[in-house]
Amino acid sequence: MQTFFGMILGALLLACGVYVYDSMQTSSVANGEVATTNRTIVNWDVAKADWDLLRDRAHKDWVRISSK
Numbered sequence: 001m002q003t004f005f006g007m008i009l010g011a012l013l014l015a016c017g018v019y020v021y022d023s024m025q026t027s028s029v030a031n032g033e034v035a036t037t038n039r040t041i042v043n044w045d046v047a048k049a050d051w052d053l054l055r056d057r058a059h060k061d062w063v064r065i066s067s068k
Contacts, residue, residue, distance in 0.1 A: 018042055019042075022042055
């Protein structure tokens with residue numbers, strides 16, 4: 001149980017860390033005249049679109065299963 005909890009906590013910390021790093025790279029405050037061009041680690045627009053598709057499909061499947 002501790003191992004499973006550790007894996008979930010590690011994945012959440014990793015995702016939060018990447019989000020914070022990416023938000024610092026693309027913020028208007030961090031990108032002044034002397035800032036270098038940095039790319040984000042995750043393409044958040046694509047990740048959101050994939051998450052929305054997954055959520056919609058899960059909802060449709062849940063409705064289909066629960067209607068039986």
